[in-house]
Amino acid sequence: MSTVAASQDPIEDHRTAAGAPATTFAADIGGTWVRMSTGGPGAPVERVPSPSRLRHPDRSTARLRADMVELLSDRVPTGARAALSFGAAIDHLTGTVYGSAPLWGAADTPYDLAADLRRSRPDVTWHLVNDVTAALLDFAAVHARPGTRRVAYLTVSSGIALRIADLERTRIPVDTWGLQGEVGHLTVPLTDPGAEVLAGLPCECGATDHLASLASGPGLVRAARRLGIPRAPQVADWLPGALDANDPGARRLLELCAAPVAHLLRTLWCLDPHLDLIGIGGGVAEGLAGHYAAEIRRRLATATSYADRGRDDAWLGDRLVFCGPGQVDPLSGVLRIGDWLPGVTP
Numbered sequence: 001m002s003t004v005a006a007s008q009d010p011i012e013d014h015r016t017a018a019g020a021p022a023t024t025f026a027a028d029i030g031g032t033w034v035r036m037s038t039g040g041p042g043a044p045v046e047r048v049p050s051p052s053r054l055r056h057p058d059r060s061t062a063r064l065r066a067d068m069v070e071l072l073s074d075r076v077p078t079g080a081r082a083a084l085s086f087g088a089a090i091d092h093l094t095g096t097v098y099g100s101a102p103l104w105g106a107a108d109t110p111y112d113l114a115a116d117l118r119r120s121r122p123d124v125t126w127h128l129v130n131d132v133t134a135a136l137l138d139f140a141a142v143h144a145r146p147g148t149r150r151v152a153y154l155t156v157s158s159g160i161a162l163r164i165a166d167l168e169r170t171r172i173p174v175d176t177w178g179l180q181g182e183v184g185h186l187t188v189p190l191t192d193p194g195a196e197v198l199a200g201l202p203c204e205c206g207a208t209d210h211l212a213s214l215a216s217g218p219g220l221v222r223a224a225r226r227l228g229i230p231r232a233p234q235v236a237d238w239l240p241g242a243l244d245a246n247d248p249g250a251r252r253l254l255e256l257c258a259a260p261v262a263h264l265l266r267t268l269w270c271l272d273p274h275l276d277l278i279g280i281g282g283g284v285a286e287g288l289a290g291h292y293a294a295e296i297r298r299r300l301a302t303a304t305s306y307a308d309r310g311r312d313d314a315w316l317g318d319r320l321v322f323c324g325p326g327q328v329d330p331l332s333g334v335l336r337i338g339d340w341l342p343g344v345t346p
């Protein structure tokens with residue numbers, strides 16, 4: 001999350017120049033909707049259509065960006081502390097947006113949104129955070145227990161990304177580009193028998209054989225096509241019912257697309273034994289619900305080596321939470337960013 005203004009005071013301690021507490025403004029910005037609230041937790045939420053490429057394919061990227069700055073500048077109260085959850089990869093140190101196809105189209109150069117917001121409304125303290133980071137803060141607030149050391153949130157949706165927070169030190173580590181956990185763009189191992197049928201699938205980033213190539217929402221469609229499933233274009237609608245009916249093609253698709261996600265979880269726990277809690281959400285995980293959870297758990301229960309002895313239901317029950325639709329809210333999470341500053345550091 002960016003510390004765009006000089007101050008890094010916790011959000012609740014912020015004061016205006018006149019000494020009055022600053023109003024809290026929060027927004028969750030996606031390709032379809034922008035949700036906004038003024039006044040902190042429990043305040044009414046206003047939802048407006050996003051000025052995005054998705055909704056306005058005819059508008060230029062420059063126009064869409066200007067529309068976004070105008071929308072936020074219009075709504076934010078004078079002297080407010082604004083916390084924005086943004087549906088794109090963001091440099092959490094500067095507020096630069098690296099790219100968001102649903103908002104501004106595919107061929108993006110990095111855009112310093114924070115700078116434009118600051119120019120437009122210099123009276124406001126702007127904090128920008130990626131929506132997965134915001135979701136993690138909400139998930140951690142609800143699910144972490146006393147003694148939880150590190151907590152992660154993994155979203156399996158139109159894209160795939162992970163964030164980890166260190167609760168003991170109140171830190172969210174990022175790299176020198178202000179990023180953490182963009183795991184959807186890691187090369188995926190195809191180790192299941194017959195999984196090589198999925199080799200070479202493209203990713204939204206332009207590469208092939210990434211985790212998101214086959215395990216994201218669009219990835220499921222690509223994998224279904226490769227497997228010759230007739231309903232591939234409507235896989236999100238078809239798959240849950242087909243799994244209920246024990247359709248062998250649906251079962252195979254689920255197995256192949258859940259395998260690399262389970263592999264990622266194994267790797268996380270191997271590298272960080274103090275990762276005490278992981279939440280999994282996003283449209284794919286939520287849409288396939290119990291089938292997805294059962295497949296991930298089945299894979300994690302299997303021992304693969306002395307270093308990975310398999311994990312039983314009790315162990316997983318303490319550490320792995322499959323979130324339902326609406327259970328994790330980036331708008332609620334982003335209101336907590338003040339608690340985490342200045343712990344977002346390389």
Ligand SMILES: [Zn+2]
Binds near residue numbers: 185203204210
């Ligand atoms: Zn990729």
